[in-house]
Amino acid sequence: MGAIVVEDLRKSYGEVRAVDGISFEIEEGEIFGLIGPNGAGKTTTLRILATILRKDGGSVRIFGYELGKDDDDIRSIISYLPEEAGAYKTLTGIGYLQFMAGFYAKDKGAFNEMLGRAVEIASLGERIKDKVSTYSKGMTRKLLLSRALMHLPKLAILDEPTSGLDVVNSVEIRNMIKDFVKRGITVLLSSHNMLEVEFLSDRVALVDKGHILDIGTPEALKSKYNARNLEEVFMGVVL
């Protein structure tokens, strides 16, 4: 059985079925990508797994913990990077990291270790001491990613990790994610940038209108649909 098991997950907003019976499994240490257009149900799925939204139906197990029952335990082993996340503008970069490390560190030693790791990942130099309100979008995203990885979560849920960033920042963040998986972190990410997902993911799920259309490694999917990249795969599946 996989580290993360999602079965028949459902969530509606009024009459709209945002997630309509999604099922997938993720192995430990794997990068699993959800790809699909805007409104496909990717973010809703991630938010449910991050314990923010409540599922209407189905079951989710994350490293043995059952979503809906063991949410406090789940929160201690995951981290979530929302698509449009921000940081507290009144805090400095280091102040924000200290605040967040305060929730995970059991003692002073662990706190300092997390902080050191986050500062290293963020690689903002002396600017880490500046107010977050003075940061560019790329700097804020690096700070938030360092926050998401600082406590070495068992599962990192990353929603559009490079959304709105320029090429240089996007490449840096992708490399950071790739590097961190080597430390045993399992990653569930979503993106509508299919080339990014192809670069990062071990396996991908094609999502549209709340359903998973297909799952596989990028190579297997490309071969199955006789496509050059995942964009062509997606178009082949949808049309």
Added chain:
Amino acid sequence: MKNFLNLLKKDIKEIITLQLLVPLVIVVVFYSFIGNIMQTETKKASSPQPVLVVDYDKSATSSQFIENLKAVSIPEVYYGGIVDPITIAKTKNIDVIIEVPSGFEASIKSFKQPELKIYSVIKGISMVSIAGPQKVKSVVSAVSETLSNMYIKNFTNIDPSIIKNPITLKEYVVVNGKIGEASPEMVSNLLMSQVIFIPIILAFVIIFASQMIVSLIASEKENKTFETLMTVPVKRPFIILSKMLASSIMALIISVFYLIGMRSYFNGMSMGEFSSAQSSSILKALGLVYTPVQYLYIGLLLFLTIVASLALASILAVFAEDTKSAQMYLTPLMILIMIPYFLSLFTNIDTLSLPLKVIVYLIPFSYPFIASQKVLFGSVSIVYVGVLYLLLFSAISIVIATRIVSSDKIFTTRVKRNRISFFGR
């Protein structure tokens, strides 16, 4: 507990911004400044002012009258022959001119009514501009009184005061069985000057606390930090409770600043009306001075009211998308606070009609306002009723607020064109 303190520290940091501190300092400085100006103006009004006296009579009686004037003013005397006293007064910056007519003494001696003329130069509506003429008139009245007594004595052997006032009046005020020699108007004025700032401070504290928590929640949503916060390993109710505590701590600190400023302002306003020793002895005699226990009662009600307002504000803040719209959602809360505030300032709640009284007592914020007056008059039952009602109201509101935060309603609730819907993306 560690996580709660971590949240509390961050929330307090979020509140203490330059935008908060600058107006706070300005308010204290402003009220102290206005208070000082009021004190200076009152002192100026009570100090002797120069008056221009044009004495056409040059008699012993007119000289005596001018002598009497020296007790309340600084007379500059001209003995007739002045062409234009108004121009002279203007040149010398004198605002009161008294004209003693020729034949002043002769008229008095022959029991005719001589006519004194007082010209007042009005330069504004300040206390000083009307205080000078009033003082002169009081001297004229005193002189008239003396002459009147003299006339009565000349014609009768009866004490003039008995003829003028065949019945004398001695007023007493009774409060909770305690008797004090004073008029009800005097006690009412004294009480107002002593307690008028209490409802103002109460309203400030409640409004500040509500505004702060709404801003805290709305800025989490606006800055997109709430989603992240909801995924950290911290009990969900702690997220809202830390904001409540941070807001109430800061509201109380801010209120102390306002209290200092307000006291200075009202001290300046009430100065000169009654001496503080006089007022405190009258109020003490009637038992109308807050005891430490009564302060405790008001403090307890205020604390519970803050908790109730914070819980209610948190529920309202859920609907706000950003800090701007958050202030709009506070409007119903503000109205609920302003109703008991104005009623306690201008009316007696007990004299309202029954439906209005019921409405006032249903508003949780009414209790500290009503109790601040009622406990002074020995009624403690309002405190017990208030504490019970506020405890119940706060508990229900906190449960609703924490349940909303613990659920996903905070992310899926949107207000669309006058209706609430529960749609997310």
